[in-house]
Amino acid sequence: GQQVMQIPQYQHVQEGEDFTTYCNSSTTLSNIQWYKQRPGGHPVFLIQLVKSGEVKKQKRLTFQFGEAKKNSSLHITATQTTDVGTYFCAGLTSGTYKYIFGTGTRLKVLA
Amino acid sequence: ETGVTQTPRHLVMGMTNKKSLKCEQHLGHNAMYWYKQSAKKPLELMFVYNFKEQTENNSVPSRFSPECPNSSHLFLHLHTLQPEDSALYLCASSQDVEAGYEQYFGPGTRLTVT
Numbered sequence: 001g002q003q004v005m006q007i008p009q010y011q012h013v014q015e016g017e018d019f020t021t022y023c024n025s026s027t028t029l030s031n032i033q034w035y036k037q038r039p040g041g042h043p044v045f046l047i048q049l050v051k052s053g054e055v056k057k058q059k060r061l062t063f064q065f066g067e068a069k070k071n072s073s074l075h076i077t078a079t080q081t082t083d084v085g086t087y088f089c090a091g092l093t094s095g096t097y098k099y100i101f102g103t104g105t106r107l108k109v110l111a
Numbered sequence: 112e113t114g115v116t117q118t119p120r121h122l123v124m125g126m127t128n129k130k131s132l133k134c135e136q137h138l139g140h141n142a143m144y145w146y147k148q149s150a151k152k153p154l155e156l157m158f159v160y161n162f163k164e165q166t167e168n169n170s171v172p173s174r175f176s177p178e179c180p181n182s183s184h185l186f187l188h189l190h191t192l193q194p195e196d197s198a199l200y201l202c203a204s205s206q207d208v209e210a211g212y213e214q215y216f217g218p219g220t221r222l223t224v225t
Contacts, residue, residue, distance in 0.1 A: 004153070030211070033213065041218075042219055043154070043201070043214075043216045045215070048213060088153070097167050097209070098169065099156065100156075101146075101156075
């Protein structure tokens with residue numbers, strides 16, 4: 001079945017360092033969403049990417065959708081302690097109603 | 112607050128019990144979802160409802176029985192669960208299932224099966 005893998009599984013960074021998580025799907029996606037889940041919390045929507053090669057920015061966060069629409073990345077510049085949490089990508093395949101969530105990357109920021 | 116509420120927030124039940132989880136959304140959305148989140152596993156989609164009709168059952172065991180009486184309410188009826196069913200159960204809603212609308216998640220119900 002369709003799988004969405006994320007790497008790395010865990011990442012510890014010093015505050016101020018950059019962070020990137022990568023999302024790879026076994027099938028072509030119609031769109032991809034990114035969510036953040038704080039410890040003890042629930043996933044919160046960050047952004048959606050639809051077009052091949054699309055790049056979107058939200059302050060220190062940069063999201064990219066691959067040209068083949070099978071991979072995506074989230075890059076955080078100059079991490080802050082408020083960035084702590086698990087980042088999930090969720091991919092949607094054409095013709096389905098089923099978002100497949102990635103395995104998640106847990107980010108820890110050391111002050 | 113995301114406009115999606117879930118009750119109870121915590122539930123401990125024996126394997127022979129019957130219980131129900133409730134989800135309510137106040138966002139006027141048409142689609143509602145149940146997800147299971149276990150430790151060290153990705154979010155698993157269980158059921159999808161669109162305009163009260165079930166559009167997806169992701170091979171979920173019959174001991175989980177969903178009910179969607181209207182677009183604002185979603186239930187998950189539980190019976191004869193197994194210890195491996197212990198997890199965080201998350202409800203979500205979105206404007207529609209198509210065209211990639213964002214999902215709004217509730218706070219979840221932490222279920223422990225003893």
